[in-house]
Amino acid sequence: MRVVIVGSGFAGSILARVARVAGHDVTLVERGSHPRFALGESSTPLAAIALERLAARYGLDDLHALAACGRWSARVPELRRGLKRGFTFYRHARGRRFDNDQSNRNRLLVAASPNDAVADAHWLREDVDAFLVQRAEAAGVRYLDRTVLDGLERRAGRFHPSGARRGAAVRLEADLIVDASGPGGFLARQLGLETALPRGALRTGLVYGHFRGVQPLRRVAGAGAAFPAGPYPDELAAVHHLLDEGWMYELTFDHGVVSTGFVIEGAETWRSIAERPPAHAFHALTRRYPSLAAQYEAASPVRPVAAMARLQRRSSRAAGEGWALLPHVLQFWSPLFSTGIAWSLLGVERLGLLLEGGAGPAAAGGDRLTAGLERYDALLRSEADHLRRLIEPAYRRRDDFAAFDAWVQVYFAAASFSEARQRLCPAPRECGGEWAWSGFLGATDPVLVRIVAEADRFLDQRPREPLLGAMRDLIAPRNLAGLADPARRRLYPADLDALVAAAGLLGLTTDEIRAGLPRLRGEPVAGD
Numbered sequence: 014m015r016v017v018i019v020g021s022g023f024a025g026s027i028l029a030r031v032a033r034v035a036g037h038d039v040t041l042v043e044r045g046s047h048p049r050f051a052l053g054e055s056s057t058p059l060a061a062i063a064l065e066r067l068a069a070r071y072g073l074d075d076l077h078a079l080a081a082c083g084r085w086s087a088r089v090p091e092l093r094r095g096l097k098r099g100f101t102f103y104r105h106a107r108g109r110r111f112d113n114d115q116s117n118r119n120r121l122l123v124a125a126s127p128n129d130a131v132a133d134a135h136w137l138r139e140d141v142d143a144f145l146v147q148r149a150e151a152a153g154v155r156y157l158d159r160t161v162l163d164g165l166e167r168r169a170g171r172f173h174p175s176g177a178r179r180g181a182a183v184r185l186e187a188d189l190i191v192d193a194s195g196p197g198g199f200l201a202r203q204l205g206l207e208t209a210l211p212r213g214a215l216r217t218g219l220v221y222g223h224f225r226g227v228q229p230l231r232r233v234a235g236a237g238a239a240f241p242a243g244p245y246p247d248e249l250a251a252v253h254h255l256l257d258e259g260w261m262y263e264l265t266f267d268h269g270v271v272s273t274g275f276v277i278e279g280a281e282t283w284r285s286i287a288e289r290p291p292a293h294a295f296h297a298l299t300r301r302y303p304s305l306a307a308q309y310e311a312a313s314p315v316r317p318v319a320a321m322a323r324l325q326r327r328s329s330r331a332a333g334e335g336w337a338l339l340p341h342v343l344q345f346w347s348p349l350f351s352t353g354i355a356w357s358l359l360g361v362e363r364l365g366l367l368l369e370g371g372a373g374p375a376a377a378g379g380d381r382l383t384a385g386l387e388r389y390d391a392l393l394r395s396e397a398d399h400l401r402r403l404i405e406p407a408y409r410r411r412d413d414f415a416a417f418d419a420w421v422q423v424y425f426a427a428a429s430f431s432e433a434r435q436r437l438c439p440a441p442r443e444c445g446g447e448w449a450w451s452g453f454l455g456a457t458d459p460v461l462v463r464i465v466a467e468a469d470r471f472l473d474q475r476p477r478e479p480l481l482g483a484m485r486d487l488i489a490p491r492n493l494a495g496l497a498d499p500a501r502r503r504l505y506p507a508d509l510d511a512l513v514a515a516a517g518l519l520g521l522t523t524d525e526i527r528a529g530l531p532r533l534r535g536e537p538v539a540g541d
């Protein structure tokens with residue numbers, strides 16, 4: 014089959030290689046060239062699982078290396094990355110230095126891994142994406158960089174994208190065309206897909222950059238601010254600073270560069286900030302929070318500070334006959350919770366499965382592919398809705414750290430339950446025995462979907478205090494990680510004892526779960 018993939022971010026390049034391994038004729042089209050800067054850097058355990066599955070299924074050892082920070086540093090040290098042990102949250106008060114006490118009034122740490130070796134990584138996308146496109150070429154993918162496609166015709170059941178490369182006309186033919194162009198949205202435009210942003214949806218803009226010389230918050234916080242020892246050093250994480258205007262992320266790379274972005278909520282607030290050039294807007298924002306100002310006082314940008322007016326987008330469909338959008342084309346909502354890499358890899362896995370065994374003429378595997386694309390479309394759209402339901406309530410509660418803390422427990426329950434289930438249990442029949450077809454972050458798990466709806470209602474009405482204890486009751490059927498425990502004082506390690514104690518939630522005995530624990534670290538156990 015002829016497969017054309019538009020866009021060579023990591024997702025397009027990995028899919029191109031997977032399709033090639035499955036025996037297809039693959040063309041990967043990129044309007045720019047590598048190496049190039051890209052946002053979307055902080056990976057998660059669900060991304061690691063998808064990478065490991067792709068590595069095992071298609072013999073792509075490099076993806077296995079990228080799935081854990083220890084393997085990455087040992088096997089592809091030339092690709093820059095940052096150690097990511099978890100998720101750190103701070104609540105700041107405008108005009109005052111960051112303050113905190115022993116109960117972590119304004120601080121929350123949730124570990125995503127038990128140690129550095131199996132931890133996640135922040136991906137320096139410039140390096141990772143360039144590496145993956147080279148790997149795709151080495152696998153026999155035809156790679157056309159600096160190619161601008163501006164036309165798409167459909168004739169005799171095939172797509173014919175056309176455009177130009179370095180002044181010469183380009184005409185391609187595709188039995189399947191995949192849009193991996195992220196915000197570029199090539200197919201969405203060519204097919205005239207409607208945008209499906211709900212009325213009143215979250216609206217955020219972004220001011221961002223990469224910096225050297227950033228001080229960790231711990232060194233510059235208020236004199237009396239306490240930082241009781243947590244499960245990992247605060248800054249080796251995706252760090253979230255909650256602010257009146259929105260929030261700021263910080264991702265620290267091992268070579269000392271920090272990726273920082275202010276996510277600003279609301280059209281009015283955005284206008285008032287974005288009326289200045291991005292670098293001025295960045296400094297104006299840090300000056301409102303003295304500890305942030307101190308963090309960035311001696312920092313210098315390694316690339317120009319830039320801005321994006323609106324992050325949210327949503328297309329009405331994800332796939333149809335002979336075409337598909339990768340997740341990051343269908344929807345982007347927010348960098349909060351770092352969901353993008355894992356979701357994109359799930360999309361790659363699913364399309365890879367659909368392309369298996371269909372290397373002959375289009376008609377041979379056509380019906381199966383068409384049915385598969387319908388399933389892909391429905392699943393991706395329901396996941397997009399689910400992601401919004403997980404993310405938007407966090408924005409609504411960021412002014413009140415107790416309510417925010419209570420809400421994020423729902424997200425971490427969804428993430429840790431999905432991770433442990435996929436690592437420790439066989440894929441259920443409704444997924445056709447493939448975990449890739451299970452709903453992202455519990456999107457198709459009725460229990461989790463109910464928990465999300467009830468937790469949101471509960472926090473709106475607040476019929477019970479304290480919130481955290483009540484949230485613990487609500488998330489109990491999906492709480493494998495000892496979450497929402499007031500005794501933890503907002504410091505959550507990766508707690509294997511809690512997991513073993515909750516074995517029954519996965520339908521396992523404590524012996525079964527103990528025997529499977531190596532799998533949590535991506536290691537096989539006897540019989541795998």
Ligand SMILES: Cc1cc2nc3c(=O)[nH]c(=O)nc-3n(C[C@H](O)[C@H](O)[C@H](O)COP(=O)(O)OP(=O)(O)OC[C@H]3O[C@@H](n4cnc5c(N)ncnc54)[C@H](O)[C@@H]3O)c2cc1C
Nearest residue numbers: 020022023024044053054055194195197341348351353354
């Ligand atoms: C501010 C921000 C922060 C984020 N943070 C995180 C995070 O911390 N963790 C996380 O997991 N996710 C994050 N994401 C999401 C993450 O960026 C995406 O999930 C990820 O980039 C998707 O990868 P991709 O390969 O599908 O697309 P992209 O990375 O968007 O790559 C698309 C490629 O297509 C090319 N292209 C575009 N248009 C065309 C065209 N017409 N023709 C040919 N080529 C084209 C582009 O040049 C680019 O190379 C973030 C996103 C944003 C916006």
